[in-house]
Amino acid sequence: MPPVPEHQRDLVGHGAEPPHAAWPGGARVAVSLVLNYEEGGERNVLEGDPASEGFLHELVGAPPVVGGRDLNAESMFAYGSRAGFWRVHRTLAAHGAPLTVYAVGQALERNPEAARAMGAAGWEVAGHGWRWIDYREVPEETERADVARTVATIERLVGRRPVGWYTGRTGPNTRRLVAEEGGFLYDSDDYADDLPFYTVAAGRPHLVVPYGLDTNDARFLLVHGFTTAGDMLAYLNDTFDTLHAEGADRPRMMSVGLHCRIIGRPGRIRALDGFLDHVAQRGGAWITTREQIARHWLTTHPPSRSR
Template sequence: MKYNFIPITHRKPLRWPNGKRLAIILTTNLEYWDPVRDTAKPFYPGGPSIVGGDLPGNVYDNANYTWREYGQRVGVWRMFDVFDAEGVQTSCTMNAKMALERRPAVDAALERGWEIVAHNYVQSELLTDYMFDEAAEREIIRKTLDIYEEVCGRKAKGWLSSSLRSTLNTIDILAEEGLIFVTDLLNDDQPYLVETRSGRPMVSISYTSEVNDFSFLRQGLSAESGLQMFREQFDWLYAESATSGRFMNIGLHPHVIGQAYRIRALRDFIRYAKQFDDVWFATREEIAEWYLQNHSSHI
């Protein structure tokens, strides 16, 4: 995996299709955590906890497990109601075990024709556990992709690693498995090509840890201040996109933004962004396929 360092000021203008100037990706993370893991080491379930203190993996953490499960039982349905009411699509990332253990949410996304992005086997297992064992990492990726194909009825096109913890081999493996985009790299507001050892091109479409509902927890944001964060990001990127297109991703987790006292921030942001005719509510696959055909006019 290799990518060139080309600052945004050294690129040609990016022109999205159909005269659009800012692409918005609303990412809903469909994630599953095992209640326990066979280890005495602290259990890393992914993302901040609502009740602090690390327990060993083989000790059940009721408070944090059931808080996250709220997103699967209640929060995600509140989010889907908002997306339906506002007439916009969301790009769903999916752990393989989410499909195995919490199938209704996955089926609801598929019924709506929304994008599903492979998101590792289970949220509580990181690819960095296999930093020095490429064969084991490939096995996890293949197991994830097999379940994805079985559940979604098609092969996966893109990938997000659990907690963004990928290795130096991950993108090369993904390219060799036939994927065309990755969202692990947090370093841009535009797509770019990543070189791989197989020679198969991979499009980077950055996720974000900044414009993310975890900021509601880390920074103590309310619905109003969270909405302000979303709008600030949008307004600045929209202004910049007058000369060269940008994308804006929002990372969303049903157990966080799906809480009743936060959901208004998502709804009101969507209503705000919909006022702009040249905004594109895009999927990552749409962006990746377009960029594969048009990257030479950009970088």
């Protein structure tokens, strides 16, 4: 499908006849595991923010502390970098599963041991902003500098510059700034499809590798979301099985979103472990990084080619 012009909503996408993904090995589903590494980049008055972080921690619905610190919330984030990260690391190593990390630059700066472990494991480390904040109100020049600073930090600490980007709470300039930077293959700031697609950014075709918030452990910390590891495991398995069945004719992509401070808890890690067992038993999956998905798509379905 030709790229969609910049700033235009696309409610059609690939349509009724999506392209055949032609994943390696004839896989029916490309499975992308993503670990959001944010701990140490969240809102805090110590950083000059007006209030503490009020999003995605265990005290669901608790209002931020305005003008002061929330030591409880801070320690819940610290759990992710101190303990949760290493539990996820061990689980993925046991399965030999590849991973993409959405890494907040400041968070990596504050735990270089974790950054080195990501590089040593061969994980893809993508940019996730300099800080884990909402970029909708951030001035363009500040955001541009944050992109550059994040790139430099990942390259220095991990050993390789990022080729992917995901802000999450994007601003109106985010995609254009990522495209203008010139070193990225893709961004993932979109949830609109089961396959990669092209849009236009900075006046040229730009690849989007979409992400998912339903197949995401963040739902443990949302009202009416997951309660137990079994809830998440059942949902992930059901999603994979549906995509696996559809993939007999038209292969699909599945994203699994993880957070150190969420899935890294002892009572939740079984969801990740059990899902990887399920995928291995079913077969027909290409568990890979988002970089590899992007490189495959750029080669197999270049932007100049129509459906």
